[in-house]
Amino acid sequence: MSYYKCARCGYISKQKIDMKRHLDKKVKCNIIDNEDNLTELELYNNSLIKTCFSTYDSKDESLFCNICKHRYSSSSNFNRHIKMNNCKSDTVNVINNTQNINIDNMNITNVYNNQYIININCNDNPINTAIRGFDEKWDVSQINNLEKLGIILSNHKFSNTLKTILKNDANLNVCMNKDVGIVYKAEKDNYEPLSKKDLLKRTMDKLHNHLKEFYDDVLKEDILKDKEKDIASLEEAKNNIDISYNRYYYKSEVFKNKADEALTYFYNEVSKKAEDIYYEKNGKRLLK
Numbered sequence: 343m344s345y346y347k348c349a350r351c352g353y354i355s356k357q358k359i360d361m362k363r364h365l366d367k368k369v370k371c372n373i374i375d376n377e378d379n380l381t382e383l384e385l386y387n388n389s390l391i392k393t394c395f396s397t398y399d400s401k402d403e404s405l406f407c408n409i410c411k412h413r414y415s416s417s418s419n420f421n422r423h424i425k426m427n428n429c430k431s432d433t434v435n436v437i438n439n440t441q442n443i444n445i446d447n448m449n450i451t452n453v454y455n456n457q458y459i460i461n462i463n464c465n466d467n468p469i470n471t472a473i474r475g476f477d478e479k480w481d482v483s484q485i486n487n488l489e490k491l492g493i494i495l496s497n498h499k500f501s502n503t504l505k506t507i508l509k510n511d512a513n514l515n516v517c518m519n520k521d522v523g524i525v526y527k528a529e530k531d532n533y534e535p536l537s538k539k540d541l542l543k544r545t546m547d548k549l550h551n552h553l554k555e556f557y558d559d560v561l562k563e564d565i566l567k568d569k570e571k572d573i574a575s576l577e578e579a580k581n582n583i584d585i586s587y588n589r590y591y592y593k594s595e596v597f598k599n600k601a602d603e604a605l606t607y608f609y610n611e612v613s614k615k616a617e618d619i620y621y622e623k624n625g626k627r628l629l630k
Contacts, residue, residue, distance in 0.1 A: 349380065349388040357622040358390060360472065365389055473515050473619060475528025476536075476544070481512040482552060487563045490556035494579045500549045500586065501604040507552070508608055514616040516541065517628055518609050524620065524628060533620060542602045550587045557583075 345354045346361040351371035355361045364371070365386055373385070380388065474481050485493075485506055493502050507513050515526035517533075523541035524533050536544075557580050561573075589597050609616075621627055 345393060346389060346391070347393055349385040350374070350376075357619070358392075359619055359622040361389055472512065473526055474512050476515045476525035477527050477529060480507045480548065480552065481510055482507060482555075484510050485556075487560055491560045494553065494556055494560065494583075495575060498604070499553055499579070499583055500546065500601065501608060503549050503553055503556075504545065504605055504608045505611075508612045511615065511619075514612055514619055516609055517616050517620050518606065518613060519628060526620075526623075533624065538606075542605050545605055546587065546590055546601070550583065553583050554580075 345356055346358055347354050348361065348364060348371065350365075350373045352374060353361075353364055353371065355364065376385070489506065493499060493506065496502050517524040518538070521538045523536045523538050525536050525541065526533050557576065560576065586597075586601075590601055591598075617628055
């Protein structure tokens with residue numbers, strides 16, 4: 343199998359676009375081995391050369407978690423493990439005993455490399471090293487509760503939710519091609535065709551579920567100014583979410599067509615990025 347391997351730290355990625363994100367981070371990874379005294383440019387270029395590995399190199403420490411002592415077979419699984427912060431351990435190695443560092447507006451509570459595991463939380467430009475599958479929930483970690491409140495109270499709840507979700511590159515798992523969609527399935531680590539009709543229906547289902555979760559998240563946070571009045575507005579908005587969802591499926595063909603048109607528009611808005619990710623993963627362009 344072919345991978346891209348960072349010449350600085352040994353990080354491995356199947357997709358070139360993921361390796362570029364890794365190399366272009368503001369906080370560079372540590373150079374672990376540079377016996378040939380390569381320049382920064384040479385290290386960068388060497389990392390973008392695809393290399394074939396007959397088997398997974400069990401000695402590669404870039405996919406090894408120092409907290410739970412588990413080794414991962416793919417960078418996507420490892421990065422998901424780190425992002426979810428599911429490790430259970432009594433001790434965490436912290437650089438210079440400093441737990442919070444501010445660098446260029448990045449609030450870093452954790453950073454990981456071969457020797458340290460600390461979680462990263464970047465406010466401005468979060469780095470996603472793997473895309474979510476269409477068969478999974480979207481990554482909504484970049485949407486704060488004030489934004490969720492604004493979406494719930496807006497007049498176009500479903501389309502605004504999709505528009506906001508697609509700002510996160512990790513959610514660009516759909517490519518549109520006239521009446522056919524191509525969706526990434528995480529379970530199979532592959533793209534599969536899906537009729538546009540089914541794609542939009544499943545999109546509507548996912549949006550409905552996320553909107554209900556947004557409602558629950560907002561209620562848990564103390565961000566409502568006039569609680570009695572605002573909660574009443576939220577309840578009305580929640581009812582409208584269900585009304586719109588039911589209208590899409592059971593009552594109004596006109597409404598359904600307009601909703602499909604809006605969802606298609608937002609998918610098309612990010613089509614170039616989504617198709618670039620498809621190309622990096624498959625090595626070929628979609629046929630138009």
